Amino acid sequence: MASSPILATSLPQKQPTTSSPAGGFRLPPPPEKLAILLDKSESVDLIKQIHAAILRHNLFLHPYHPVLNLKLHRAYASHGKIRHSLSLFHHTIDPDLFLFTATINTASINGLRDQALLLYVQLLSSEIIPNEFTLSSVLKSCSAESVQAIHTHVLKFGLALDPYVATGLVDVYARGGDLVSALKVFDRMPERRSLVSSTAMITCYAKQGNVVAARALFEGMPEIERDIVSWNVMIDGYAQHGFPTEALRLFQKLLSEGNPKPDEITLVAALSACSQIGALESGRWIHLFIKRSRRIISVNVKVCTALIDMYSKCGSLEEAVSVFNDTPRKDTVAWNAMIAGYAMHGYSQDALRLFGEMQGTVGLQATDITFIATLQACAHAGLVKEGVRMFESMGQEYGIKPKIEHYGCLVSLLGRAGRLKQAYEIIKKMETEADSVVWSSLLGSCKLHGDFVLGKEIAEYLIGRNITNSGTYVLLSNIYASESDYEGVAKVRSLMKEKTIVKEPGVSAIEVDDRVHEFRAGDRNHLQSREIYTLLRKLSERIKSCGYVPDTNAVLQDLEETEKEESLQVHSERLAIAYGLISTQPGSPLRIFKNLRVCSDCHTVTKLISKITGRKIVVRDRNRFHHFVDGSCSCGDFW
Ligand SMILES: [Zn+2]
Ligand SMILES: [Zn+2]
Structure with missing residues (x-):
């Protein structure tokens, strides 16, 4: 039975015959000696023996007992015996501030938030005045709702300027997204702001997408103090809020500084940045870096999943599949990433096959994310019957309530198939x-x-x-x-x-020689602008001679308002394709990334360009991938 240690009063009363350090005392052991033994104790058994000795010799009456008791608490807690350490507290008559604080801290750091708060209330009613350690311990258990009450206590007890307490406050406010309060405390912090509070503030700014403020704070930290956590928060903040290029730049800076070393979290953030801008070469480089750093970086399933995601989103499905096949102990997230990869490339049958395999794998359970991927697979291939069945099975067989994303896939599937009323x-x-x-x-x-x-x-x-x-x-x-x-x-x-509705401008990007080149519709800012436009004119003549007639209706149908004002010829993806053609080896594939949907005219033109130049052109638009090869597209003109 996992009895509470206090019940050890019922231990056999006969004198121990062992010569173990704690049990061997026949006379009352000197408490100071027991305290030293507790500090050094390496096993729970030894702690229990010492505990038994304390009880047997009635040492809880000794004036040194509070110190001994606190050490006993810490010893149990440090060996992961949380229940023992909490129970010890509950059996202590008149616990002092130190035991209160230690117990609140133990409860807090072990996620027993309610217990920590209750203990704090108990402390207040015992009329003990909490100190900075008590409050910083209780703050670890605070939520956005309870923090204000504790903040009032902090002011009342005059602890607002204590760095530990202030750090705790900044952290709770920042976690709860209350930037204003977090900043108020942070700004009033005494001269040396801790790394923790600065990182908490950076996290808070980054979460809210205010990367400029986050970066300013990051740059303001003494370089020596920046640890990998603060770098990660900053790199991930950029990646998650639409600044992938900045994220990669900062990642480069981290590598060039050489210290601290990137960890798994850094790499996952950098890979996510690569996938957003289709930086395949940079992604491959990070993959190589991971392979070379196997000794310090654990290639866990999270890293592998980020690689699968990066390769699929950067247009190299083959490499995504290869990483997936080599991933040990694949979890649901990894399977989801691969299914989504197949779906976005239009390999719907493969996506559904993998979904079937997933069902047959013990320990894996399809999630709502799995269904978004499989429904997308159906939608991209116009598999109406399969899609509808999949949607129905979600609730009926898997007990997953469809979310707006699932409805979105279903509506798109039915709508594209012409079943508008349904x-x-x-x-x-x-x-x-x-x-x-x-x-x-x-x-x-x-x-x-x-x-x-x-x-x-x-x-x-x-x-x-x-x-x-x-x-x-x-x-x-x-x-x-x-x-x-x-x-x-x-x-x-x-x-x-x-209503001042501004249309999102179309932007296409292509990575050449490790650099991402971005083009907007009608863009003339590129250094090789003249060559790009000359080539576009030549291409236009050649495709016209193949019988191409510009789809003027597409100007109207085009989803891009800004681009519409330009002529069809200068839609951003065409500029990117033309640049790719003049700056890469003949025959090598081109990978283009576009933030909006490809218009029907650009789709036709890209098919023809792939035919006359003999290039494979992979275009990722807002919805999916198009693989243009020899005059046709993998989407079968259904997108
Ligand atoms: Zn277009
Ligand atoms: Zn297509």
């Missing part, structure tokens, strides 16, 4: 209110299948209810344009102006 019914019956993404998807399908009546009805409903994004307006404008209703187009435009 998709519309699903949106209306959804438990959660549809967001602008789901609506835009249906609206896009209305346009695709020429159902302008339903399309207009939906768009006007959305605009009326303010559930819109810039895409909704553009789609509505396109629908009017397709019907040559220019009054309607003008109406939408003025609405957009009135």
Whole structure:
């Protein structure tokens, strides 16, 4: 039985015959000696023997007992015997401040938050005045709700300037996302702010996407004090808030400084940055770095999953599969990443096959993320029957309640297959209110299948209810344009102006020689701009001679408002492709990354370019990958 140590009073009373250090005392052992033994104790058995000796010799009456008791508490806690150390507290008559504080701290750092707070209340009612260690211990258990009460105590007991307490406060406020309060405490901290509080503040800024403030604080820290945690927070902050290039730059800086050494978390953040901008070469370099640093970096399933994700998102599905196959003890997250990889590349059958294998693997349970990936696989391939069955099985067989993302996939699947009414019914019956993404998807399908009546009805409903994004307006404008209703187009435009809706500009990127080159529509900022445009003109003539007629309708249908104002020829992906053609070896594949969907005209042109240049062109757009080879695309023109 895992009895509480205090029950050891019922231990046999006969004198121990062993000569063990603690049990061997026939006379009352000197408490000071027991204290030294406790400090050195390396096993729980020995601690228990000492505990038994204390009880047997009634040492709890000794004036030195409080010190001994505290050491006993610490010894149990340091050996992971949390229940023993807490029980010791509960059996101590008149615990002093030190035992209170130690016990609150033990409870806090072991996640027993409620117990820690209760102990603190008990301390206050015993009229003991808490000190800085008590408050910094209790702060570790505070939530965003309870922190204000403790903050009041901090002020009341005059501990606001104590660095430990202030660090604790900054940490709780920062964790709860209360930037204003966190900053208030942080700014008042005495001269030397601790690494912990600075890191907490950086985390808080980064979480809120204020990377500029985070970076300023990071740069303000003495270099010698920055540990890998603060670097990680900063690199990850950039990666998670739309500054992947900055994240990679900072990662480079960390490597060039040589100290501290990157750990698994740093690498996962850097890989995530690579996948966002399609920096395949940088991603491969990090992979190599990981292989070379096996001794200091554990290549765990998290790192492998980040590699799978990076390779799939950077367009190299083959390498993603190879990492997946070599990953030991794959967990659900790793499987999900691989299924999603297959799905986004349009290898829907492989995604579904892997899903089947996952079902047959003991210890793995499909999650809501698994279903987003498999539903996307169905949507990308137009597998209506499979998709609907998958969606139904989610709730019926797996007990997973569909979220808005799942509905989004289903609506897109049905809509693209022309089952507009059915998709519309699903949106209306959804438990959660549809967001602008789901609506835009249906609206896009209305346009695709020429159902302008339903399309207009939906768009006007959305605009009326303010559930819109810039895409909704553009789609509505396109629908009017397709019907040559220019009054309607003008109406939408003025609405957009009135509501100051700004269309997200299209940006395409290509990585050449370890550098990512970005292009916007009609961009002339690139150093090789002249060559790019010359090549585009030549290509245009050649593809026209192949029978290509520009899809002028695509100018109207295009999702990109800014790009629409330019001619089709200078859509951002075409600039990136042209740059790729002049700056890489003939025959080598091109990988382009675009933040928005590829328009139908660019899709046709890219197919033709792949044919006349003999290049494989991989384009990742907002939704998926297109592999253009010899005049056709892996999406089968269904995207
Ligand atoms: Zn285009
Ligand atoms: Zn395609």
